[in-house]
Amino acid sequence: MAAEPILEVNNVEVIYKKTIQVLRGLSLAVPRGEIVALLGSNGAGKSTTLKAISNLLALENGAVSAGHIRFAGTETAAKRPHELVRAGLFHVMEGRRIFDELTVEENLTAATYARDGKSGSAAARFELVYEYFPNLHTRRGVRAGYLSGGEQQMLAIGRALVAEPQLILLDEPSLGLSPKLVEEIFAIIARINAEQRVSMLLVEQNAAVAFAVASYGYIMETGRIVIDGPVERLTRDQDVREFYLGLGGHEGGAKSYRDIKHYKRRKRWLS
Amino acid sequence: METDWLLLFEVSLAGLGTGGLYALTALAFVVIYKATRVVNLAIGEILMLGAYAFFGLAAGWALPWWAAALGALAVAGLFGAVVERTVIRPMLGESPISVFMVTVGLGSVLIGIVEIVWTADPHRLPEFMPNAPVFIGEAFLAPKIAYSFLVAAVVIAVFVLLFRFWRGGVALRATANDQAAAYSMGINVPGVFSLAWVVACMVAAGAGILVGAIGGISSTMGVFGLSVLVVVIVGGLDSVPGALVGGLLIGLVEALAGIYLGGEYKLLATFTLLIAVLMVRPYGLFGTHEIERL
Ligand SMILES: Nc1ncnc2c1ncn2[C@@H]1O[C@H](COP(=O)(O)OP(=O)(O)O)[C@@H](O)[C@H]1O
Ligand SMILES: [Mg+2]
Numbered sequence: 062m063a064a065e066p067i068l069e070v071n072n073v074e075v076i077y078k079k080t081i082q083v084l085r086g087l088s089l090a091v092p093r094g095e096i097v098a099l100l101g102s103n104g105a106g107k108s109t110t111l112k113a114i115s116n117l118l119a120l121e122n123g124a125v126s127a128g129h130i131r132f133a134g135t136e137t138a139a140k141r142p143h144e145l146v147r148a149g150l151f152h153v154m155e156g157r158r159i160f161d162e163l164t165v166e167e168n169l170t171a172a173t174y175a176r177d178g179k180s181g182s183a184a185a186r187f188e189l190v191y192e193y194f195p196n197l198h199t200r201r202g203v204r205a206g207y208l209s210g211g212e213q214q215m216l217a218i219g220r221a222l223v224a225e226p227q228l229i230l231l232d233e234p235s236l237g238l239s240p241k242l243v244e245e246i247f248a249i250i251a252r253i254n255a256e257q258r259v260s261m262l263l264v265e266q267n268a269a270v271a272f273a274v275a276s277y278g279y280i281m282e283t284g285r286i287v288i289d290g291p292v293e294r295l296t297r298d299q300d301v302r303e304f305y306l307g308l309g310g311h312e313g314g315a316k317s318y319r320d321i322k323h324y325k326r327r328k329r330w331l332s
Numbered sequence: 333m334e335t336d337w338l339l340l341f342e343v344s345l346a347g348l349g350t351g352g353l354y355a356l357t358a359l360a361f362v363v364i365y366k367a368t369r370v371v372n373l374a375i376g377e378i379l380m381l382g383a384y385a386f387f388g389l390a391a392g393w394a395l396p397w398w399a400a401a402l403g404a405l406a407v408a409g410l411f412g413a414v415v416e417r418t419v420i421r422p423m424l425g426e427s428p429i430s431v432f433m434v435t436v437g438l439g440s441v442l443i444g445i446v447e448i449v450w451t452a453d454p455h456r457l458p459e460f461m462p463n464a465p466v467f468i469g470e471a472f473l474a475p476k477i478a479y480s481f482l483v484a485a486v487v488i489a490v491f492v493l494l495f496r497f498w499r500g501g502v503a504l505r506a507t508a509n510d511q512a513a514a515y516s517m518g519i520n521v522p523g524v525f526s527l528a529w530v531v532a533c534m535v536a537a538g539a540g541i542l543v544g545a546i547g548g549i550s551s552t553m554g555v556f557g558l559s560v561l562v563v564v565i566v567g568g569l570d571s572v573p574g575a576l577v578g579g580l581l582i583g584l585v586e587a588l589a590g591i592y593l594g595g596e597y598k599l600l601a602t603f604t605l606l607i608a609v610l611m612v613r614p615y616g617l618f619g620t621h622e623i624e625r626l
Contacts, residue, residue, distance in 0.1 A: 115516065117512055117515060117516065120511070120512050120515070122425075141520075142515040142516070142521075143515055143518050143519055143520045143521065146515075146516060146517065146518035147518050151516070152516045153516075154512065154513060154516055158510055158512070158513040158516070159513075160505070160506050160509040160510055160513065160514075161509065162505065162508075162509045162620075163502065163505055163506060163509060167502050167505070167506075168506075170499060170502045171502055171503065171506040171514065171517045171519065172517045172518070173499065174499075174503060174517050174518040174519045174520075175517055175518030176518070177518065220517065224517075224518065
């Protein structure tokens with residue numbers, strides 16, 4: 062971890078519509094070649110973090126109002142979204158966002174724009190996608206809107222493979238998929254990370270699957286990081302076990318770190 | 333009453349001929365709408381611009397017709413690029429109605445420019461199409477309409493192929509489908525907007541040269557755009573097949589209404605069709621997106 066991280070986010074604040082502050086001094090880093098998990102409950106600001114990194118915030122009237130984001134050693138602020146993609150930063154957005162009116166193969170073709178300025182053939186990358194996801198090969202002429210949820214997630218990851226990026230931002234790949242499919246997709250995510258040596262920042266609500274593939278984890282609440290550490294340590298952390306991994310007794314109830322603190326306070330009161 | 337089948341056939345052919353030009357212009361409208369979600373009400377005036385640019389180059393500068401045609405397309409393309417960059421793009425994110433009003437204004441500006449440069453008087457374009465009569469079976473078809481239809485058909489065919497198979501066509505459809513996702517693929521979305529305007533203005537200008545060759549040009553020829561608007565609402569604002577089918581359909585209905593009901597019923601007939609289609613299919617025959625509340 063001596064080498065410079067592929068991605069550094071320092072004290073970033075994000076404001077939507079010039080009024081709604083969503084990120085409050087968020088910092089994180091992704092070392093080269095590793096998978097880093099970013100966890101947090103719904104509305105914590107995970108997707109906003111990814112959009113801030115890929116410069117897609119402006120499309121939603123959002124802006125980074127303070128802090129710095131560096132990708133591969135250069136500030137991202139000056140680059141337009143498609144330029145960042147071509148520089149090797151690929152964002153797989155929440156909800157997969159496949160082009161449902163295009164065929165599977167046309168979806169992959171769209172992703173070849175990410176390769177502009179790269180050598181090497183896109184056709185070879187299509188082959189690679191079809192190797193990882195043979196299903197997509199059989200359905201390559203089908204309108205992507207007709208794919209199942211699992212196939213759509215495969216296509217979303219497949220487009221990232223076509224792009225051949227240095228860093229993939231993956232927003233909730235498990236969303237809406239059956240446990241069996243989640244397991245399958247995450248196995249492939251781990252394989253892609255190992256075989257293609259691509260770094261990943263993985264956003265999840267499902268902490269258990271994220272920890273299965275990640276080496277380092279951040280947990281965020283209302284726009285800031287509240288806990289972080291190597292995954293082995295986080296999985297041993299009592300609070301994390303209880304409130305994010307659903308382990309260690311304590312039925313339902315509290316879901317957020319704030320509630321944990323609240324709960325601790327209450328516990329202190331009671332004892 | 334005996335039906336005159338030959339007349340019916342000839343009128344239908346002429347209607348389809350005009351319909352081809354509607355379809356071509358509607359395609360220009362649809363390309364802009366798909367890529368940028370802008371309802372471009374200046375499409376008829378851009379068509380007029382193309383016709384006048386051709387007139388200026390062919391009659392004024394005495395260029396050969398093909399050079400004048402290329403020049404007119406270039407003028408229109410440049411116009412599209414400049415308008416997109418300086419007028420439309422700064423308005424991204426504004427309400428559709430403001431952008432729509434801006435295109436109305438754009439149309440008026442174009443009419444003003446044409447009247448200042450060429451006066452409001454009608455002109456005839458230099459002849460450049462063969463004028464031997466064209467027969468399909470026994471039916472006579474005005475040669476200009478026949479050749480215009482052919483040209484329109486070829487341009488449309490090229491377009492549809494590019495749309496389907498060229499990578500830029502994929503980028504355009506991807507942008508139309510999901511703009512943020514298109515960005516995240518590395519597609520230069522503003523570049524796509526620009527391309528859409530350039531290409532659409534060139535197509536409209538080409539249609540303008542053909543329309544002008546058939547009926548002459550004047551500063552009111554932009555009303556052609558009104559029929560095109562009906563076409564795209566019937567076909568679906570964002571649908572290429574809709575533009576083609578809608579164009580032919582409206583051309584046909586106008587021609588038949590003109591002959592069998594009288595010229596003053598043309599508009600009534602097309603608007604009746606428009607309302608009938610919208611009642612059954614609010615997005616137009618092939619449209620997928622809600623037509624913005626205008
Ligand atoms: N375009 C937007 N405009 C205003 N507020 C937004 C926008 N997008 C997200 N938010 C708000 O920002 C907060 C964080 O959202 P998000 O980043 O999507 O959270 P997460 O991905 O962790 O569920 C939420 O409170 C949400 O309502
Ligand atoms: Mg989210």
